[in-house]
Amino acid sequence: MNNKRPKNLNLFTIRFPIPAIVSILHRISGVLLFLLFPILLWVFSLSLASEQSFTRLHTLLSTAFAKFVIWIILAPLCYHLVAGIRHLLMDIHIGEDLQSGRRGAQLTILVAAILVVLVGVWLW
Amino acid sequence: MVKSVLGVNHQGLRDWIIQRISAIIIALACFGLAYFFVANPNLSFVEWRMLFSPISMKIATLLVVLSLAFHAWVGIWIVVTDYVKPALLRFVIHVLVFLSFLVCFLWSLLIVWGF
Numbered sequence: 001m002n003n004k005r006p007k008n009l010n011l012f013t014i015r016f017p018i019p020a021i022v023s024i025l026h027r028i029s030g031v032l033l034f035l036l037f038p039i040l041l042w043v044f045s046l047s048l049a050s051e052q053s054f055t056r057l058h059t060l061l062s063t064a065f066a067k068f069v070i071w072i073i074l075a076p077l078c079y080h081l082v083a084g085i086r087h088l089l090m091d092i093h094i095g096e097d098l099q100s101g102r103r104g105a106q107l108t109i110l111v112a113a114i115l116v117v118l119v120g121v122w123l124w
Numbered sequence: 125m126v127k128s129v130l131g132v133n134h135q136g137l138r139d140w141i142i143q144r145i146s147a148i149i150i151a152l153a154c155f156g157l158a159y160f161f162v163a164n165p166n167l168s169f170v171e172w173r174m175l176f177s178p179i180s181m182k183i184a185t186l187l188v189v190l191s192l193a194f195h196a197w198v199g200i201w202i203v204v205t206d207y208v209k210p211a212l213l214r215f216v217i218h219v220l221v222f223l224s225f226l227v228c229f230l231w232s233l234l235i236v237w238g239f
Contacts, residue, residue, distance in 0.1 A: 031203060034196045041228055045235045048176060054169040081154055084147050091144065122162065 022105040026083040030075035036073055066121045071116075078115040083108050139198045146191035146198075153188040173239065182236040189232040193225040 008014060016024075046057045060066060090096050095104035100111045175181060196232060200221050207212040 027199075027203060030196070030199045033148050037192065037196070037228060038224075041231055041235070045231070045238075048173060048235060048239060054221060056224055077126070077154070084151065088144065088147065 017102070018109075019101050019105040022083055022086075022108050025079060026087070029080040029083070032076045033080060036076075039073075071120055071123055074119045075116045078119060079112040082112040082115065139201070142194050143198045144196035149188060149191040150195060153184075155190075176236060177239075185236050186229075186232060189229055193229055197222065197225055 042062075043057065046053045048054075061070065086095065086104050090101075090104070095101055160175070161167070176185065201218065204214055204217050204221070208217060
């Protein structure tokens with residue numbers, strides 16, 4: 001083995017290529033959504049249980065802070081959805097090579113960001 | 125059974141196809157729900173409950189929850205086997221995650237059939 005080959009393990013100078021960032025964010029958002037799932041079910045149960053619980057939920061979720069929390073929760077969902085669609089497209093060999101893969105990754109971030117902004121507009 | 129579900133001799137291709145099919149079901153549900161919310165601003169309790177009262181909608185809802193459970197099970201399994209090295213700890217996490225999906229599914233069953 002050639003021991004003279006250059007080595008760079010400095011985490012502050014290693015730059016991830018953008019498809020790697022998109023991939024790790026897909027993972028992180030997925031784990032977040034898994035952790036948020038019980039909260040979603042709780043909201044779902046309150047919304048359907050009775051008229052009182054529905055109204056209670058409605059007032060609870062109408063505050064500016066609650067809207068902000070919903071927005072924070074929906075952001076990883078939007079991202080995971082867009083990144084997942086990109087993944088499915090790559091399964092059918094769209095955007096697989098280096099160049100289009102990079103473009104797909106940029107597009108994923110762009111579309112997800114637009115979706116998150118749209119969700120914010122819809123909430124307020 | 126437990127070993128094949130929680131252990132290392134996992135069937136990759138089966139996981140792969142579960143992940144894809146459940147992903148498509150969840151994505152369709154997201155689009156459908158988003159459309160419903162945008163099309164019905166100021167949603168009332170009666171309208172919301174009407175949406176979930178037909179048997180077909182209850183089953184569709186449970187199908188989506190089941191898809192979420194399977195999808196997340198495969199995803200979390202992959203993440204945990206990647207980052208958690210001690211075998212016992214990994215086993216315990218897998219079991220807890222598996223049980224949490226069981227609980228979530230039973231809970232959603234009670235939610236949609238509870239009214």
